[in-house]
Amino acid sequence: MFVRIVKMSFHEENIQAFLDNFELMKSHIRNAPGNRFLELYQDKNNKCIFFTYSYWETEADLENYRQSALFDEVWTFTKKLFNDKPEAWSVDKLVSLE
Structure with a gap:
């Protein structure tokens, strides 16, 4: 298992549209084959x-999601709201204190 981190920056007037769409789509993303966890964070500053x-x-599960109609729908909507290029990282969790 690995962690995918995506940083997105939006025009302020588009934040609510992003949040509304995320609320509609989050369970679909979370239920994509191979997805085990999904959270959304907002920068404090x-x-x-x-x-x-x-x-x-x-990685095949993530790639299958990225090639799916669901991803296309989510990303087509979301990318129109950006004010900067998104960034993404795939990382391995090394230590967990759970």
Whole structure:
């Protein structure tokens, strides 16, 4: 399993549209094959910056999601709201204190 972190920055006037769409789509994303976890965070100092953290079983699961109609729908809507280029990282969790 690995963690996918995506940083997105929105025009302030588009934040509510993003949040509304995320609310509609989050359960679909969370139920994509191989997805085990999904959370959304907002930067404390810049309210226009958001991060998603998702846990994926395999890289193939993430790639299958990225090639799906669901991703196309989510990303087509979301990318129109950005004020900066999104960034993404796939990382391995090394230590957990759970």
